[in-house]
Amino acid sequence: MADQSQHKAVQTTGHAWDGDLQEFNNPLPRWWLWTFYATVVFAIVYWIIYPAWPVGKNFTKGLATTTFVNSDGREVTMHWNTRAEFIRDMQSGEEALKQKAYLEKVAGASYEEILDDPDMMAFTQSLAKVLFADNCAACHGLGGTPAEVGNFPNLRDDAWLWGGSIARIEQTIRKGRLGYMPSFGKVLSNEEIEALAHYVLSLPGGHDVDKGLVARGNKLYHSEQAGCYYCHTNSGEGLYSQGAADHTDQVWTVADVNAADSAAEKVERVKSVIRNGIQRRMPAWEDRLGDEEIKLLTVYVHGLGGGQ
Amino acid sequence: MAVSGDIQLYAQRQAIFPRSVKGRFRRLKWGVLVLAYGVYFLLPWLRWGRESGPDQAVLFDLAGRKFYIFDLVVYPQDIFWLAGLLMIFAYLLFFVTGIAGRAFCGYFCFQTLWTDVFIFIEYLVQGERPARIRLSKQPVNAEKAVKLGLTHLLWMLMAFVTGLTFVLYWSDASRLVVDFFTGRAPFPAYATTVFLTATTYVMAGIAREQVCTYMCPYARFQSVMFDKDTLIVSYDRARGEESVGRARLGRDLKTRRQRQAVGVGDCIDCGYCVQVCPTGIDIRNGLQIQCISCALCIDACDTIMDSLGWERGLVGYSSQRVEDGGRRVRLLRPKVLGYAAVLLVAVGLLAWSVGNQAPYDLAVSQVRQPLFTRLSDGRIENAYQIKINNKTGHTLGLAFSINGLPDAELDMGHFRHIVLRPEQRLRLSARIKARLKVLDGRTHPVTVMARPDPGSDLSPVRHAMVFYVPKG
Numbered sequence: 001m002a003d004q005s006q007h008k009a010v011q012t013t014g015h016a017w018d019g020d021l022q023e024f025n026n027p028l029p030r031w032w033l034w035t036f037y038a039t040v041v042f043a044i045v046y047w048i049i050y051p052a053w054p055v056g057k058n059f060t061k062g063l064a065t066t067t068f069v070n071s072d073g074r075e076v077t078m079h080w081n082t083r084a085e086f087i088r089d090m091q092s093g094e095e096a097l098k099q100k101a102y103l104e105k106v107a108g109a110s111y112e113e114i115l116d117d118p119d120m121m122a123f124t125q126s127l128a129k130v131l132f133a134d135n136c137a138a139c140h141g142l143g144g145t146p147a148e149v150g151n152f153p154n155l156r157d158d159a160w161l162w163g164g165s166i167a168r169i170e171q172t173i174r175k176g177r178l179g180y181m182p183s184f185g186k187v188l189s190n191e192e193i194e195a196l197a198h199y200v201l202s203l204p205g206g207h208d209v210d211k212g213l214v215a216r217g218n219k220l221y222h223s224e225q226a227g228c229y230y231c232h233t234n235s236g237e238g239l240y241s242q243g244a245a246d247h248t249d250q251v252w253t254v255a256d257v258n259a260a261d262s263a264a265e266k267v268e269r270v271k272s273v274i275r276n277g278i279q280r281r282m283p284a285w286e287d288r289l290g291d292e293e294i295k296l297l298t299v300y301v302h303g304l305g306g307g308q
Numbered sequence: 309m310a311v312s313g314d315i316q317l318y319a320q321r322q323a324i325f326p327r328s329v330k331g332r333f334r335r336l337k338w339g340v341l342v343l344a345y346g347v348y349f350l351l352p353w354l355r356w357g358r359e360s361g362p363d364q365a366v367l368f369d370l371a372g373r374k375f376y377i378f379d380l381v382v383y384p385q386d387i388f389w390l391a392g393l394l395m396i397f398a399y400l401l402f403f404v405t406g407i408a409g410r411a412f413c414g415y416f417c418f419q420t421l422w423t424d425v426f427i428f429i430e431y432l433v434q435g436e437r438p439a440r441i442r443l444s445k446q447p448v449n450a451e452k453a454v455k456l457g458l459t460h461l462l463w464m465l466m467a468f469v470t471g472l473t474f475v476l477y478w479s480d481a482s483r484l485v486v487d488f489f490t491g492r493a494p495f496p497a498y499a500t501t502v503f504l505t506a507t508t509y510v511m512a513g514i515a516r517e518q519v520c521t522y523m524c525p526y527a528r529f530q531s532v533m534f535d536k537d538t539l540i541v542s543y544d545r546a547r548g549e550e551s552v553g554r555a556r557l558g559r560d561l562k563t564r565r566q567r568q569a570v571g572v573g574d575c576i577d578c579g580y581c582v583q584v585c586p587t588g589i590d591i592r593n594g595l596q597i598q599c600i601s602c603a604l605c606i607d608a609c610d611t612i613m614d615s616l617g618w619e620r621g622l623v624g625y626s627s628q629r630v631e632d633g634g635r636r637v638r639l640l641r642p643k644v645l646g647y648a649a650v651l652l653v654a655v656g657l658l659a660w661s662v663g664n665q666a667p668y669d670l671a672v673s674q675v676r677q678p679l680f681t682r683l684s685d686g687r688i689e690n691a692y693q694i695k696i697n698n699k700t701g702h703t704l705g706l707a708f709s710i711n712g713l714p715d716a717e718l719d720m721g722h723f724r725h726i727v728l729r730p731e732q733r734l735r736l737s738a739r740i741k742a743r744l745k746v747l748d749g750r751t752h753p754v755t756v757m758a759r760p761d762p763g764s765d766l767s768p769v770r771h772a773m774v775f776y777v778p779k780g
Contacts, residue, residue, distance in 0.1 A: 116722050122735045143677030156681040156691075206686075249684030258682060258780075303737060306689075306719060 050080055068092075103127070107292040111166045114299055121299075128300035131293055135285065136301075144304040149256035151280065155304045159251035163240035164308035170298040176284035179243045181231070183277030188226060196220055196228070197270040201257070203236045203247045208263035254278055321518065323444060326427055327437040327583040331607025340415050341424060349469070352476035359701030360730035368478050374731070380662065381731070383699060385669070392658040399654060401526070403647040405533040407639060409540050413527065414602035419519050422470070422512035423586060426463055433459045437583055463513040464505070471504030517587040521598050531597075536629040537638050541601050543592040543623050545631075548575035554592075564618060574622055580612055581605035581623055591623055668704055668728075671695040672738075672756045672771040679776045687741045690775050694720075694736045696758065698728040705761035708738070713754040713775055716742035740775060749779030 011025040028036075047053065050062040064080035068088040078084055090096050106120050114120045133142060140146055144155035153161055161179065162172050184193060199217025201207040221228045221236075231244035238244035245253050252258060255269040285294060356365035356378060367376040375382035382389065404411050413420060434440045434455050443452055475497050476484055487493040488501075511519050520527050534540075548554055550568065554575035561567050564574065575592065582590045584605060587598040591605045609623035629635070675691035683689050698704045707725045710718045718724070719739045728734060740754060751774040759768040 118723055118726055118734050118736065121721070121723075121737075125735070125737065141677075143675065145678040145681065154681070156678060156689075157683055159684045204686075246684065250682060250686040251684045303721065306739065307721075 099127075103292055107295060111295075111299065115302075121303075124296050124299045125303070128296040131289075131297055132300055135289065136297070139282075144301075149252060149259070150254055153253050153280075154251075155301055157251050158306050159246055159249055159253065160240070160305065160308060161238075161243045161245060161253065164302070164305060166298060166302055166307070168240065169301050170294060172282065173289075173294050173297055173301070174284065174286040177243055177280075177282040179278055179280035179282070181244075181273075181278040183275060184226065185275035185277075188220075188274070192216075192220055192226070193271050193274050194267065196226060196274055197267045200236075200247050200270050201266060204250050206250075207257070207266055322588065324517065324586065324588040325437045325440045325444070326586045326604075327580070327608075328431055329580075329584045329604050329607045329611065331604075331610055333603035333607050337415055337424065337602065337604075341421050344416070344418075344421055345425075349473050352473060352481040361701070362480060364480060366477060367480070370478060380665075381699060383697065385697075386665070389658060389661065392654060392661070396651065396654045396658065399647055399651045402533055403644065403651055405530055406535070406538060406641075406644045406647055408601075409534065409538045410527075410530060410599070410601035411539075413520065413530075413600035417600075419511060419524070420586075420600060420602065422466075422508060423516050425466060426512040426516075427586065429462045429466065430459055433462065460513070463509055467505045467508035467512070468501070470508045471501040474504050475500050517598065517600075520587065520600055527597070527600075534628075535641075535643065536632070536634070537627050537641060539601075539625050539627060540595055541591060541599060541603055541606060541623065542595065542626040542631060543575075543581075544621065544626070545592075547573060548592065548622055549573040574613075574618060576612065576616070578612055580608040584608045595628075665699070666769065667700045667766050668696065668698045668706075668758075668769065670697075670756070670758050670769045670771050672773050674773065674776070680778050682778075683741060687743045688747070688777055689739050689741045692738045692740065692756070692773065694738050694756065695733070696726075696728065696736065697733045698731060700766075701730050703730060704728045704764070704766070706758045707761070709757050709759065710740060711755055711757065713740065713742050713752055715744075716740055716754065716775070718756075742775060742777075744777055747778055747780055749777065751776050 011027075012022045013025045016022055027033075047060065048062065049064045051059055052062060053060045061079035065077050066080050066084035066088055067075060067077045068084055069091055070076045076084075102123055106114060106124060109117070109120060114124060132140075132144075139152040140155050141152075146152040146154060158164070160168070162168055162177055184196075188196070195213045195217035197217070198209045198213035199221055202209045202214045202217075220226045221232075222234060231242040232238050232247055233244075236247035238246045250258075255273045257266045257269055260266040260269055285297075289297070351366050352364065354365040355363045356376075357363065358376070358379075361374070361376060361381065362369070364376065365378055369376065373384050401412060430440065434443055443455060446452055472485075472488065475488075479497070484493060484497060488497060515523075550573035551571035553573065554577045555561055555567070555572045556578075557576050561570070561572055567573070581592070582588075582605075584607070585591070586602060586604070587600060589596050589598045591599065603625070606623050606625070610620045613620050613622060671694070673693050673695075675693060679690070681689040681691070694708070696706065705725065705727045708718060708720060708723075710716060717740070719741060720736060723736050726734070726736070738756070742752075754773050754775045755770050756773055757768050757770045760766040
């Protein structure tokens, strides 16, 4: 314990209360004090350079400025703020310029050149992944597979409703698509729809079907009455020009046959499609995305499904 | 501990003006200094031939994520070497401390080295200790302003060169120096240089021994590595004090015989050992936390003993055991042997790992969104990301293949065979399509292999992966 006499050695503030109650004066270390003064000076300089004080509904803007190009293409100079700094960095920052230069290289290359060049492919993959997430993933899913079969085509499988060549994919993205199949609920009887469902299920093979119904469905499929073959062709492989599904493969784009528990359920799912028809629409992107962006997305989607 | 009435808990630092000294330890310290400075300041300028990459012998290329150290190129995935290196440094420190005490502090620590140089600059400008004390006490005049100003200017210059040199390790040295002085160097180069200039100036010029006494964690925990056999710098109290104590060379106390007759020791209380001490302690008070074992007091005392014609060693290296009247220092102690064993193992492992650095590596990760895709012909597809990294200095052709999964096909677009540039890293997409008899809802092992082109002496690398099969 400290000795009472220690008090004598310590400076006091000079005040005395109640006769003998005094207050120690322990000054701050000098270096600490000067650091504190330096921060005060720093703060004042900061107020002058950068936005600082609220004044009514406004604020002091400071002397520093940021220049960037706004969405109309005009050069704008405004008081320093992180939002403007961010825009400027995204337009003319070191990394942005690097990306721009590479984007120009990719934009100038042909599709064949891009597909052959591992560097350009890697660049396309990483940039288009972001574009895809921003624009396409809402319907097609982040990885290219929608949450459930039915409303939106799966881009990862190798079945292409509208064609899987580079040219067809670019056209799909640019102009959009209207996936339409009329509803046959009022045109065909329930038995006819049942027969058609059995026939469609028999085409890829591997499903339990009734041979008699298949034969009847086959006749209907190729008849003027139902007219399935108009779009789905005689062989059942479908026309890219109509966006008609290939009935001979194992991929089901609307009726989720693979997930059905029983043979009856499979038939029911196919019947539902024939009865109600299909109305799916992919919007056109040419007005929303730039040419380079569409190019990147085309390569990306082509790669998702393995391409054609 | 009793606190006397006048003790203040905060004490102003007493300025220390170490006197210069000559001797074997001073020579050793100059040698270490020249060697360390030579390596530190010249290494960035050493050129080195490589098949590809920069021609700088040691270059830490952060932007390129490659560290060039002579013929070794260190990649980010080799970061665990850093752990090995740090472990080796730590155990080396323990090992050396166990044997020789604070040898690191006294001879090798950059704080000691730089403080040494700063004191030397002070000595060159302001003169020997008495002159410096006089200068510090006299009121400010032209002489004081010029001498102090010049000292601080030279310190600043030294600090700046130190800071700038550090930055040169992280970029092409010759280009960076030009860029630096023409205002075109990147901001981090300026910031780092300014920061290190400031810290060097403050630590070596102003804070000095306070860094060792109050800031350095090693100085605090080194005492737990000490034992009775650890080398320490100590004063031979029995010889110096005899029965009566130390005494100056008085009229009747000139020779050893005269002194021994009245029981006075060999210490003539000249104070030289105190004056040369860079931490301002008196070694004759025994082992102290401030002592960095720089051994300058040994040189000082030896100089005096030599001039008197008495035998050296009044202040010298000793150990607690010898102090207590024990036998000589033993080097082979269990603790020292243990540290040596761990050190050897760590060095061996690191050397083995560096020696067996893979010339190129392959990493495969599965795309999990979606986990699988059903293809039109009924096959199941899994997608993968392949990362390939060519660490060699020449082009590398690789062909990819898979095995372990029957009736499976690897699809990599146009890149089943690929040619990598020297030191190129690449990310590729791959998909494996497999026909399965049963959809069992399990994962199946599959191995991706990259095989160098025929004619290459490199061996193939494999990466084990899984293939997910849905149920039903």
